[in-house]
Amino acid sequence: MLGLLWSRVCGLDSPVHLTRAEATRRVLSLELNKDRDVERMHENGINTLDIDPVEGRYMLSGGSDCMIVLYDLENLTKKPSFTCKALCKIGKGHPDVHKFSVETVQWYPHDTGLFTSSSFDKTLKIWDTNSLRLAELFQFDGNVYSHHMSPLATKHSLIAVGTKNPKVQLCDLKSGSSSHILQGHRGEVLSVCWSPRYDFILATASTDSRVKLWDIRKASGCLITLDQHNGEKSKSSSEAMNTAHNGRVNGLCFSSDGLHLLTLGTDNRMRLWNSATGENTLVNYGKISNTSRKCMKFTVSAACNPDFAFVPVDSTIAVYTIHTGEKISVLKGHYSDVDCCVFHPFYQNLYSGGKDCDILAWVPAMREPVPDEDSEKSRSQAHIHPAFQDAWSSSEEDE
């Protein structure tokens, strides 16, 4: 790191180089930290997490117990040990609380004054953060599996909603009504995701094993249906036969630069696609156990080189490099299935929620102090927590 700093000072490296290297190092050293806790609020499994993209300070969580909780992640106490406090919650007693399990929560991308939540009670709700009141309500005729707002769109404010209905609906916040319907899927739409690179590109994944890319300005249909065989097997047949997985597709995530798309299917595979051409890059991630019937929320790291994907696998979170498919590490900490994880781009923290009702914070490990002298070593030994010391009984030492 000193070398990097020195070359940065000398102007040998580009500005991003140092940050990238440091971010990558931190991601690689992610571990469960005893100093960082998230207050336990949910009484049932946690389905979704979202960190606000503006300040990176507030986190929303939605659980199967119909509750939405707002956490403050900032440590202002200046002590290493810190518990993220829940600032407020929308739970039982609130007049507009969701009736059934909350599936997705998302901040409004440009401001923390607004957030959205969708639930199995067939509604999508827009909330005013400051007053914690319902600002807008969209009703649908099926369970809402997921919704997403474009993180960079300034020309439109559309929310894509995937429901039990095969038609993807686009709800316009400006008019307060659903403006578009995207037809093409034949099964429930489990996941929707806007491209972080282009305003009007949307990806949707469905139980009919298809992943479609849409340009919402194009009226006639989808842009591409992703094909896992890259058209080799189904040359003769039409594009309608293309499938992305051999099973439900229940996870979607664009890479941070938006050039690639990751999909997760119940055939226990993850696939990486070129989002511009729709080509399967054929990266092999190995088996990723996945039997969920709902949307899986996995995430990718930002500003790292190489990029990493954090994928919930049963009760662990597996860390893969996106472009080589290498499994870097497995984060073990949850005692039950993990449903969602979210990456904090500023501090390279990872938050994960699962069916054991806990939100765990994965924090980069501190650099170990390099021991210089014997005296220092003995001193550092003294500082070690008594629990870390061995306790062999004296009677055994005698023998």
Next chain:
Amino acid sequence: MDQRLEQLVEALTTSGEPELNPKQLKELKQICKSSDEHIRHVYHLLMTQLNQEHAEIRLSAFQIVSELFARSHQFRTLLIDNFQEFLELTVETNYLQPLPPPIEVAQKMKTLAIKAVQEWHEKFGEAYKKLSLGYNFLKQKKKVDFQDVRARTLAQRKREEEKQKRLETIYQEKAKRAKTEMEGMMADIQFCLTEMENCFKLLLPDPDEFNLIQEDTGENSSSSQPKPNRVLPSQSCDLDDEQPCCSKDLPAVGPSHENGVEKTSKDSDSEESDDDFEAVEESFIRDHGFGSHKYSLDIEISRDLKVSENEDNTDVVNSLKDSQKLAKNKYWPSLQSWIQIFTKAGITDESLRCAIDLKNKLEAAMKKHKEMNIECTTRERKVVRVSDDEEEDDFEEVPEKEGYEPHIPDHLRAEYGLEPSPSSSSSSSVKKIEVRKPAQSLAAPKRKRNDDELDPTCAAATLKVMRDKISAHSSSSGKNSNSKNPKREDELSRAPVVPFGIDLHFWGKEQPTAGKILKFSSQHRFWAPNETEEETENKELEAMLKTRYISFPGKFEPVTHKCRAPLPNGSLCERQDRIKCPFHGKIIPRNEIGVPINPKDREREAKEKFEKRATEQDWRDPELMREIEQATGEDLGSSRIAGKSKKKGKKKKYPNLTDLKQEANTTRFRLEKKVFHPGSVKRVISAMNQMDKRRHEKFANQFNYALN
């Protein structure tokens, strides 16, 4: 060192003891203490042992784990890194992965593990994040009550809940079925009830209706003709004689106050002061010829009702009895079961109430029936009576008869050409004797010859022939055997009884047509050769007609002796064959330890044994065979020849552990082994395939069979 570690872990975990061997444990700790490398090794060894499907192994492994956990930081980090799995294996956090048997040991391990987790959390919780997370997980998500000794985790509760749920759905289904059944049967039950009710009314008027009669008499005083027909004729006619004189002219009140009405007249004030009642009273007095209304009538109605069946009410009683039987045998039990089903399913709506109502009604009706104490002349008796009466009848109904009749009623004996039997009651028995034991009873007193006896179609003729024959026989043989009478009688009593046949008919005589067959040489209807009849004799047929087969198997004598050959397990053979035991050959007398008593036999047996051993040993050396087997990997059957003790030792690796397979050796398991044996399954499959094939061949041309 590593090898020693492995040995120690294996020895400790497979000891099967509830406590660890302190000596071995100390040695293990010593080794672990020496380096972190050993701790890692021991951790992996212990995890593999914890994964074993045997609670005793797991318990011992867990005990070692807890010993090491308290001592080594390295071990703690390793274990806590994999704490989920550890909890799954010891505390049963995953209900799809239950703890292995034996159950008691598993329970013990669970409680110990929960206690240990709590202790660890208190001691190391703040230092190891995952440990406290695990503790919280157990506490909040799995709802483990750390104070609760029984430590029922959520998994257990979940399983119980599931069971409960399943039961509930079954009950609901049952209730639903019962409901539909009840709806179907409701009408029948109601009908039965009303029928019974009506029968009761017909048999015994309701006491409430007496008042009605009285009111009627009061109101219709002018007509003064109350309705006696409300009362059953049976009672009225009975009562006519019993009624005291003063009530004879009281047609209304008298009969209605049925059996044993006693009337005593007494001077007393009429306690009724109602005006209209008085009017009624006056007319009553006038109608019934009382001097004044200063009577007080005390009417005693006897409580014990008794309705007797007679010709007037037979139909009513019968139908009542039928419906009572139906109610008792069919409706009441089904109602009972429905109510049970409803209460079990927790249904408390219309149907349950309805069922209870119906049941109460039925019970009431049945009680009433019991109280009525109907004196029934049973139908069987009636039938008998009818047959008795027939004597006086004019032979209107002649029962069907075919061929020989063993019983001839007295009045018909003349018709049959028989003398009247000495006692009509014993006629049948006498007859029986005559037929069954002709030799004994037909030497009876001489009877008058009847002309009828000449008629061969009469039964009398047959009897006469038999009688003659037997008397002739007995006279021929009996004359000189008079002196040996007791002996003969004894023999007679032992002699088998044979049914009458054609051979007996021609006993001692030449059968005229025996074995003769009429032969027609021409098959034409009209044209026949002159010699129309041609008899040919058939020897076989003749023999068949003349002979009789009497099977005389003799008496079965159970075998009392046993084989008693010594068995390898030390006991004696218990087989009871008559002559030869299928395992040990001819049965010979042996003493109580199974050694033959005859010295010759003993010698032979010893020789056989020696020969057998010799033949086995000379070409099949088990040691050699085992070596060959190991080298080639083929089973030559050395295990069969080898001693049993060796086999056992090989099979039971850890003799101290509870044998789980032993517990699994239930009837079900054994049956399963038979039924699902690959050979038998194969046989069944081939049989079924054949059946399928046959059908396909049979219906090959019909398209609707072609597909399945």
